[in-house]
Amino acid sequence: MIKVHPLAAASATSVSSSSYVTSRRETFTVWMKSLVMQGNGCTVYDENGEIVYRIDNYDEKCSNEVYLMDLQGKVLFTILRKNQWFFRSWVWVGDRCNDSSLNSQELRFQVRKSLRSIFNGDLSCQVIIISCDSIGHGQATCYRIESLEAAGKSAFRITQDNGKLAAEAKRKLSSSGVLLGEDVLALEVEPNVDHSLIMALVTVYGLIHHKL
DSSP states (O other), rough: OSSSSSSSSHHHHHHOOOOOOOOOOEEEEEEEEOOTTTTTEEEEEEETEEEEEEEEEESSSOOEEEEETTTTTTTEEEEEEETTTTTTEEEEEEEEEOOGGGGEEEEEEEEEEEEEHHTOOOOOOEEEEEEOOOOOEEEEEEEEEEEGGGGTTTTTEEEEESSSSEHHHHHHEETTTTTTTTEEEEEEEOTTOOOOHHHHHHHHHHHHTTTT
């Protein structure tokens, strides 16, 4: 049986000491399966085969409230879906939980997807990210999530408003070159990009496509 990640399982200490932003490109394995038996969610491994992020929705799929956690169950982002029928759109709002290790900045993102685009098969969506420092000064940046249909229906990329690539996900190849299932992705995150934020956006993308 081919393993999703061929290396050893995670140790608790390595996850807690890891940084969410690094100066080099990082590769993660995203497996759209929960650690909880018969649950819904996903599990994310780093390059060493250690579990760094997880989502567990238990018995409910495509929940309106989802928590992105680390291995120990510490909540990093709370993600809520809000139906805005007046604007005929779905909106996912994510809030990063307070953590002194994340430079004490408040961070919120909003992903908006029109119902018409969902029904018409348009898989792209716009993301607005607002970060505030300790004295309330805010800064907004924009991202875009786009599907890469040429690379498979599960493939997508996240770009900044200037077109610069932030992250890209494609179906993973095993060490022997075998293409794994649609629910196993290789996610590459560019240098100096917040991994936890990217994983929160990957979570929303999975919710849009009923993967979680």
